[in-house]
Amino acid sequence: MNPLALFSAVTVEQVKEILKKHLEGYKPEIEEANLLQAYNRVLAEDIVSPEDIPAFNRSTVDGFAVRARDTFGASESMPALLTLVGEIRMGEQTEIKLSTGEAAKIPTGGMLPECSDAVVMLEYTQLMDDTILCAEKPVAPKENVVEKGEDIKKGSVVLKKGHTLRPQDLGALAAVGIDRIKLVKPPAVSVISTGDEIKPPASSVKPGEVRDINTYAICGEVMKWGGLPLPQGIVRDNFEDLYDAVKAALEKSHMVLLSGGSSVGARDHTVKVIESLGKPGVLAHGLPVKPGKPTVVAVVDGKPIIGLPGHPVSAMVIFEILVRPIISTMLGRPEDFGGTRVYARMSRNIASAAGRQDFIRVKLEQRGEELWAVPVLGKSGLISNMVESHGLARIPSEKQGVAEGELVEVEIY
Amino acid sequence: MNPLALFSAVTVEQVKEILKKHLEGYKPEIEEANLLQAYNRVLAEDIVSPEDIPAFNRSTVDGFAVRARDTFGASESMPALLTLVGEIRMGEQTEIKLSTGEAAKIPTGGMLPECSDAVVMLEYTQLMDDTILCAEKPVAPKENVVEKGEDIKKGSVVLKKGHTLRPQDLGALAAVGIDRIKLVKPPAVSVISTGDEIKPPASSVKPGEVRDINTYAICGEVMKWGGLPLPQGIVRDNFEDLYDAVKAALEKSHMVLLSGGSSVGARDHTVKVIESLGKPGVLAHGLPVKPGKPTVVAVVDGKPIIGLPGHPVSAMVIFEILVRPIISTMLGRPEDFGGTRVYARMSRNIASAAGRQDFIRVKLEQRGEELWAVPVLGKSGLISNMVESHGLARIPSEKQGVAEGELVEVEIY
Numbered sequence: 001m002n003p004l005a006l007f008s009a010v011t012v013e014q015v016k017e018i019l020k021k022h023l024e025g026y027k028p029e030i031e032e033a034n035l036l037q038a039y040n041r042v043l044a045e046d047i048v049s050p051e052d053i054p055a056f057n058r059s060t061v062d063g064f065a066v067r068a069r070d071t072f073g074a075s076e077s078m079p080a081l082l083t084l085v086g087e088i089r090m091g092e093q094t095e096i097k098l099s100t101g102e103a104a105k106i107p108t109g110g111m112l113p114e115c116s117d118a119v120v121m122l123e124y125t126q127l128m129d130d131t132i133l134c135a136e137k138p139v140a141p142k143e144n145v146v147e148k149g150e151d152i153k154k155g156s157v158v159l160k161k162g163h164t165l166r167p168q169d170l171g172a173l174a175a176v177g178i179d180r181i182k183l184v185k186p187p188a189v190s191v192i193s194t195g196d197e198i199k200p201p202a203s204s205v206k207p208g209e210v211r212d213i214n215t216y217a218i219c220g221e222v223m224k225w226g227g228l229p230l231p232q233g234i235v236r237d238n239f240e241d242l243y244d245a246v247k248a249a250l251e252k253s254h255m256v257l258l259s260g261g262s263s264v265g266a267r268d269h270t271v272k273v274i275e276s277l278g279k280p281g282v283l284a285h286g287l288p289v290k291p292g293k294p295t296v297v298a299v300v301d302g303k304p305i306i307g308l309p310g311h312p313v314s315a316m317v318i319f320e321i322l323v324r325p326i327i328s329t330m331l332g333r334p335e336d337f338g339g340t341r342v343y344a345r346m347s348r349n350i351a352s353a354a355g356r357q358d359f360i361r362v363k364l365e366q367r368g369e370e371l372w373a374v375p376v377l378g379k380s381g382l383i384s385n386m387v388e389s390h391g392l393a394r395i396p397s398e399k400q401g402v403a404e405g406e407l408v409e410v411e412i413y
Numbered sequence: 414m415n416p417l418a419l420f421s422a423v424t425v426e427q428v429k430e431i432l433k434k435h436l437e438g439y440k441p442e443i444e445e446a447n448l449l450q451a452y453n454r455v456l457a458e459d460i461v462s463p464e465d466i467p468a469f470n471r472s473t474v475d476g477f478a479v480r481a482r483d484t485f486g487a488s489e490s491m492p493a494l495l496t497l498v499g500e501i502r503m504g505e506q507t508e509i510k511l512s513t514g515e516a517a518k519i520p521t522g523g524m525l526p527e528c529s530d531a532v533v534m535l536e537y538t539q540l541m542d543d544t545i546l547c548a549e550k551p552v553a554p555k556e557n558v559v560e561k562g563e564d565i566k567k568g569s570v571v572l573k574k575g576h577t578l579r580p581q582d583l584g585a586l587a588a589v590g591i592d593r594i595k596l597v598k599p600p601a602v603s604v605i606s607t608g609d610e611i612k613p614p615a616s617s618v619k620p621g622e623v624r625d626i627n628t629y630a631i632c633g634e635v636m637k638w639g640g641l642p643l644p645q646g647i648v649r650d651n652f653e654d655l656y657d658a659v660k661a662a663l664e665k666s667h668m669v670l671l672s673g674g675s676s677v678g679a680r681d682h683t684v685k686v687i688e689s690l691g692k693p694g695v696l697a698h699g700l701p702v703k704p705g706k707p708t709v710v711a712v713v714d715g716k717p718i719i720g721l722p723g724h725p726v727s728a729m730v731i732f733e734i735l736v737r738p739i740i741s742t743m744l745g746r747p748e749d750f751g752g753t754r755v756y757a758r759m760s761r762n763i764a765s766a767a768g769r770q771d772f773i774r775v776k777l778e779q780r781g782e783e784l785w786a787v788p789v790l791g792k793s794g795l796i797s798n799m800v801e802s803h804g805l806a807r808i809p810s811e812k813q814g815v816a817e818g819e820l821v822e823v824e825i826y
Contacts (some may be wrong), residue, residue: 035614036644039633053796056620060724060794090650091610093620109610109723111621151795159800166826167633168799171725174629175796179614197504197522201448201592207469207506208524213584220452220580231449237503310522311473312584340753340825343782369756369820381473382564383466383588386581387572407782412753413579 011397012321012357015284015297016335019322022280022299023329026254029185035173038165042226042331044182047158052149053175056093057112059119061144064103064133065110068118068141079126079134088113103133112145119144152176162332164226186228187330190249191218193234194242194260194270195310200234213312213383214259221319225338227255227327237266242273250277250303254330257323258296259308259315267294270307274298277305288356288397292318311381317359320392320411340412344373346393351401361389362410373410389413424810425734425770428697428710429748432735435693435712436742439667442598448586451578455639455744457595460571465562466588469506470525472532474557477516477546478523481531481554492539492547501526516546525558532557565589575745577639599641600743603662604631606647607655607673607683608723613647626725626796627672634732638751640668640740650679655686663690663716667743670736671709672721672728680707683720687711690718701769701810705731724794730772733805733824753825757786759806764814774802775823786823802826 030044059065066082074080082103088094088110096104096113103120104113112119121144124137152158158172159165165173173181193212201211212234219229230253235245237260249256258270267285275281278300287295291314296307304326308315325335344364352358362373376389391412395402402408443457472478479495487493500518501507509517509526516533517526525532534557537550565571571585572578578586586594606625614624625647632642643666648658650673662669671683680698688694691713700708704727709720717739721728738748757777765771775786789802804825808815815821 035629036632036642039636054623055618058623058794060792090608091622109608109623146792146794150792151797158797165633167630167637168725168729168796168826170633171626171630171729172796172800174614174624175626175725177614177617177624195503195522201587201590204590205468209504210467210471210522211587211590213588216448216587217580217584219449220578220583223452224580229449312581312588316581316584342755343784371756379473379559379563381471381559383581383585384564384571387585413581 010284012287012289015287016322016325018283019297019299019304019326020329022302023304023326025302026330028187028330028332030182031185032180033183035170035179035181038170038181038183039167041165042184042333043159043161043163043165044184044332046161047173047176047178047181049152049154049156049158049176051176052154053152054146054148054150057148058146059106059108059110059112059144060146061119061121062108063106063119063121063144064125064135065098065106065112065116065119066103066135066139067098067100067116068139068143070101071118071120071135071138074135074138076136079136080138082133082135084127084131084133103135117141117145162334164333164337184331186226187254187327188230188252189222189227189327190230190232190253190256191215191222192232192245192249192256192258194237194258194266195234196237198234198260214308214310214315217312217316217383218257218259218308218319221316221324222327225324225327226331226333237269239269239272242269243276246273246305247277250300250305253303255303255326256305257308258305260310266310267296267307270296274300274305287318289317289321290352290356290358292359295322297322312383313361313381313386316386317392321357342371342410342412343407344371344393344410345405346402346408347372347374348404349401350375350395352395352399354400355397357397358395360393360395361385362391362393363388364390364410364412373408423697425700425702428700429735429738431696432710432712432717432739433742435715436717436739438715439743441600441743441745443595444598445593446596448583448592448594451583451594451596452580454578455597455746456572456574456576456578457597457745459574460586460589460591460594462565462567462569462571462589464589465567466565467559467561467563470561471559472519472521472523472525472557473559474532474534475521476519476532476534476557477538477548478511478519478525478529478532479516479548479552480511480513480529481552481556483514484531484533484548484551487548487551489549492549493551495546495548497540497544497546516548530554530558575747577746577750597744599639600667600740601643601665602635602640602740603643603645603666603669604628604635605645605658605662605669605671607650607671607679608647609650611647611673627721627723627728630725630729630796631670631672631721631732634729634737635740638737638740639744639746650682652682652685655682656689659686659718660690663713663718666716668716668739669718670721671718673723680709680720683709687713687718700731702730702734703765703769703771705772708735710735725796726774726794726799729799730805734770755784755823755825756820757784757806757823758818759815759821760785760787761817762814763788763808765808765812767813768810770810771808773806773808774798775804775806776801777803777823777825786821
């Protein structure tokens with residue numbers, strides 16, 4: 001066993017650091033995809049714009065392209081009189097070149113003719129006849145114009161490797177002419193439920209037996225955070241079955257999550273199986289987190305194996321603070337990607353032990369301008385608690401509880 | 414034209430109300446799926462638990478099942494002496510029935526034997542020999558026990574129709590023995606880009622032409638909010654082409670989104686095409702929103718047709734405030750589902766006109782305990798603005814701007 005495993009009071013931050021070191025050699029697989037398939041996926045490359053966007057000086061209004069200085073001082077009673085020399089059509093390069101005192105009709109999105117630097121809006125103009133235009137308001141140079149390269153400069157980095165693509169990012173990629181991109185493949189995460197008493201949801205259960213909750217909650221979490229879940233079913237609680245299952249899972253995935261086995265005997269199996277599968281083996285056994293203490297953290301041949309607690313709520317808390325950052329790191333995302341964290345006032349006093357991080361399931365309530373976190377009470381083994389609450393309030397390990405009205409950080413599900 | 418369309422100053426709330434009335438007859442399609450395919454999907458039925466969960470009184474710790482009153486007054490110096498009558502195995506119904514002064518060994522998750530009502534943790538016990546157990550701490554009735562039905566009661570509604578399934582919800586469904594469920598099918602949303610100057614991203618563009626940004630940004634938004642995007646490509650800006658495209662799109666989808674055509678002429682085409690396709694036709698033309706004014710809102714044969722502005726940023730703002738609530742309503746979700754709204758202090762004075770909702774693109778900055786919204790400046794046609802910002806701050810129509818330090822509502826992307 002790794003010497004570190006002896007310290008059961010090792011902090012979560014230390015465990016994450018060590019895990020990250022072991023993952024330094026991890027190279028995610030890359031795939032190419034069309035832009036329309038890329039929503040919510042992670043970029044595997046920096047995107048540099050091959051062009052200026054827009055590629056030409058563009059009008060942002062319907063009106064008349066002018067030389068701004070020809071309109072200086074214009075007013076309703078004293079309009080600037082300009083000679084209309086033509087009309088610019090949408091999507092066409094114009095041959096028009098303005099001389100002093102000239103104007104050309106232009107639609108929103110149209111390309112400014114040479115030697116014009118501003119657009120007078122239609123509303124502030126009057127046509128005297130076919131060729132004489134009155135501009136009743138002055139425009140400043142560049143007014144109502146987006147200049148060439150003003151949106152995105154040629155050679156600039158539009159989006160960085162590791163960025164998760166939002167709708168506007170797909171738009172920006174289309175704008176610069178890129179419709180196929182390299183994406184990070186989601187890491188494959190095997191999910192194994194263990195326990196002789198665990199039965200699939202579709203089966204009827206005898207007294208003493210319970211249904212497999214964790215496969216479904218944990219596979220859901222893996223999907224939510226960008227991984228590819230590989231559910232491996234339920235494995236009985238003995239060395240041989242667990243060994244075979246974890247070995248097979250290691251071969252086909254980038255990470256293995258076990259859950260169940262909160263009893264002492266079951267956790268011993270997990271530790272023994274991991275130790276016989278390879279190096280470095282178990283890194284930590286027991287974490288100073290409530291709920292979530294009975295956690296086993298291991299790496300075998302560069303692949304993380306996490307033994308989650310059997311209680312669904314505890315398993316989900318450990319997923320949140322430990323597994324989710326690993327998946328993000330494997331995807332090349334920032335470790336804290338996607339978390340929606342808000343500050344809220346705790347609605348009642350909550351005690352906690354120093355040296356231990358506590359996670360309290362809370363409902364959020366907006367009271368006037370303030371957000372309040374109302375703890376959802378009940379034992380930590382209850383899945384209904386997770387269903388009823390909106391997020392987890394964290395009490396950091398250096399604190400001994402929080403007082404009513406104190407601000408706490410809440411991670412929203 | 415519908416009389417309502419004459420009021421171009423109609424509020425967004427009024428438009429939404431009218432749209433919702435037209436959607437009252439909309440019946441979403443339903444499909445059945447396995448639990449593992451249901452993450453982030455919408456339930457099409459109430460789920461009532463057919464069983465009590467847990468189905469038996471269950472221990473939450475490793476220890477000894479007892480009759481609580483037998484331990485009252487126990488201490489380290491004066492332990493309660495109990496007779497060990499057996500061991501309960503995981504996943505098995507036990508035949509043991511405790512009499513006064515008796516105890517049975519029990520693992521975490523084990524089923525309490527008849528006539529026991531609490532569990533003494535292993536840590537607070539000592540075995541004198543094979544049959545005599547010392548309990549060094551008293552337990553209250555129900556201590557370290559989850560009672561039958563305490564998590565989920567038989568006959569109670571576990572999750573309601575219209576609920577969007579989170580990981581913990583999948584767990585709760587598994588817990589009550591349900592692994593196939595009825596889900597709402599995503600509404601099909603056709604996305605059409607219009608404009609003679611618009612070219613696909615993969616093509617090279619000549620001066621005056623621009624690439625199709627909106628198909629990608631808007632399809633991304635449709636996916637994000639639970640719809641099925643059907644990109645219909647780019648349609649040229651004339652009555653015949655637009656008519657054919659919108660007619661075909663109406664036939665195969667539940668909603669049609671057009672974008673482009675911010676110039677006056679192009680918007681007139683959109684209105685004429687919609688009016689010739691059916692009733693009631695155009696409901697509003699022009700919205701008191703900035704950016705986003707040149708919006709056309711229509712319904713034909715019960716299906717919404719929204720003419721979004723051509724500027725990508727304006728199109729995304731209108732999507733956010735108008736299209737997203739429609740998709741949510743079609744899915745049976747609450748209209749404001751999934752929005753992450755925070756309150757932040759505006760970092761500078763921002764002017765706005767009364768009677769108009771303004772949406773300011775902002776970056777969020779945590780400064781100490783306070784969240785600040787820093788406006789991302791620049792013209793509204795720039796996609797780079799959307800890429801750089803974190804969300805939209807809303808200035809309600811009854812206000813004339815916000816002052817530096819004032820709290821604003823920010824919808825995070």
